[in-house]
Amino acid sequence: MNQSSNCDPLSMGRRSEHTRRQLSDLILQAAEQLIVDHGLAGLSARAIARDIGYTPGTIYLLFANLDDVILHVNARTLDALYAYIKAAIAKERSPLRQLMQAARAYVEFARTHPNRWRACFEHRLPVDVAGPDDIDVRIQQLIDLIMAPLADVSQTEGAALDAAAQALWSGVHGICILTLTHKLQMVGGREIEHLTDNLVRHYLVGLAASDASTDSMGP
Amino acid sequence: MNQSSNCDPLSMGRRSEHTRRQLSDLILQAAEQLIVDHGLAGLSARAIARDIGYTPGTIYLLFANLDDVILHVNARTLDALYAYIKAAIAKERSPLRQLMQAARAYVEFARTHPNRWRACFEHRLPVDVAGPDDIDVRIQQLIDLIMAPLADVSQTEGAALDAAAQALWSGVHGICILTLTHKLQMVGGREIEHLTDNLVRHYLVGLAASDASTDSMGP
DNA sequence: AGTAACAAATGAACGGCGTTCAATGCCATC
DNA sequence: GATGGCATTGAACGCCGTTCATTTGTTACT
Structure with a gap:
């Protein structure tokens, strides 16, 4: 039986x-x-x-179909990216350096595995399934990686912290996309790493300055 | 004859x-x-x-082929985007407000014409033609739009100014991409405009602060 | 051993795609 | 009217994603 x-x-x-x-x-x-x-x-x-x-x-x-296969491949890629960034963060002590290294790790991963990385963001599902699938969850986990150091550096919390994490992460992402697709004319020796450092550093400086002038009234 | x-x-x-x-x-x-x-x-x-x-x-x-058709459609889209941002900038006087409005115009255009906008950046050519085609030139023109006000605000020039323009523009672009593709969980009432304002404002503050402390020694 | 049951894997088929090109049809000219 | 020649066709090629009746190999039971 x-x-x-x-x-x-x-x-x-x-x-x-x-x-x-x-x-x-x-x-x-x-x-x-x-x-x-x-x-x-x-x-x-x-x-x-x-x-x-x-x-x-x-x-x-x-x-189920090819989209399903792609989704699984992308999930693997994002897992690898997560591990890579997490390791990069773990190597540093100061929150500021952790953020810089996280950004650099993101860029380096995208540059080392351009086609796998691009597949995660180029793949467009049919109009259906607005619900957050595996991929969106994993992307949120990536963003969560920088929350702790960002909270330290910026002295923000709650919605403001979320916004800062999303803005910063999106910014780095945008640099990767435009660089990898060669939409940015990289004149001279300027490289993607310099752009990333530039964006992260200035954003963090500005973020800290704004907090100091608005949030905390000083001791 | x-x-x-x-x-x-x-x-x-x-x-x-x-x-x-x-x-x-x-x-x-x-x-x-x-x-x-x-x-x-x-x-x-x-x-x-x-x-x-x-x-x-x-x-x-x-x-020549479908790619050629897409390239022409994208060129039209980028021309429309250029005009839209240029008009937004022209409405403002202060360089800071010009930059903010340029970013908002970019975001608004992407949100109003999501499929046309995405087509400009999703379209991947075959491995050939590394040479800067019409599209890349038009994207550079978009970036050039913010050079003048950015020079005013940041007191930078040359390579540093180019880098700042590219970093800032890429950052806004990244926010657009991730928002339009629903890769960012937009919890609460946080909207794409808030993210954009957040990124631009803090970046510019940080940029100006860095310049003040490094470039000009102060009067 | 023989056989029934059943899942794994096939491969043919459907409709759609980008692209090519010999054949067709229309027009201005002679 | 006949003719030359270009604009346009439509059939064809080889690819694609996807489905499903059919085949094949293995196991379980008699």
Whole structure:
């Protein structure tokens, strides 16, 4: 009656040379490699299938559609980005340096993995699903990473702190986007790191100055 | 021998109900409308042809390919954006207010024409043509718009001024991107305008403060 | 051993895409 | 009227995402 035997339920498949989990990983790895090599535009179900030695239909046994695959790849990328920034922050002690290093880590990740990074933000879902999916949650987690040091540096809290974190993070993001897509003419030796430092430093100075003059009335 | 007659060379066409120029405009208008209605993903040669009453092949008599069409639509969009920001700046006198209004105009344009605006930055060319095309030139013109007031406010010039303009403009751009793509959780009543004001104001304060402490030694 | 049951995987098919190009149709001219 | 020649067509190619009836291989039970 019951299917309990000495073989685990995961290997119940008939022709399966791979567990569902293994196959799922294969697909995601192949998809990620295609994105790395040729960008989001280079991703196709047929290309994935070719690379893993299956047919396109197999992908649809494990994922709802290609968007679903992309979402999973992007989730992995954002996890890696999260870990990278977290490590960068952990290396520093002073909140100010933590913020600077976080920004630099973000930029460096985007520059090291341009196609994976861009896929996270270029991928446009169909009109549906306004609800915050996995991706949006992960992006919020990225922003949360800088909340603590930003609170220290700016002496703000609550909504003002949230706003500052979002503004700062968006700003760095904008620099990455425009630089990676070559929309900014980088004349001379000015590099993306300089722009990032410029933005973060001046923003933080201004933020601290504004707080000092409005929030705290002084001791 | 020569084709000179009482009819202008533009109407030499045989079955043509439209001048090449008219037909080109028809195509661009239809393409723009498709982008407005359904985003870049909603654009296709067949859809354009259907809307203007021609066949897909006709498009290729006037444009090299669909990318070429998109490039032209984007150029128009950036021209409109340029005019919009320029008008916003012209309404103000003080450089600081000019910068704030320029940022707000940018945001407002992106919010009013989200699909057209996004098309300018989502469109990814094939690996070729690194050379600065029309689009990049127009983006540089946008940045140039804020150079004069920024020079006033910041008391900087040369490379430092360029860097400040790029950093500030990229920051506002990043806010637009993340907001329009709903990657930022906009909790409470915080809106994109508040974020923009926040970024611009604090950045400018910090920029001016840094200049005062480094560049000019003070009278 | 034989067989029934069943899941894994296939591959053909559908409609749509960008793009090309020989063939067609229309017009101005001779 | 015949002719030359360009504007336009529409069929075709090879790609795409996605679906699903069919096949195939494995297990479980007789």
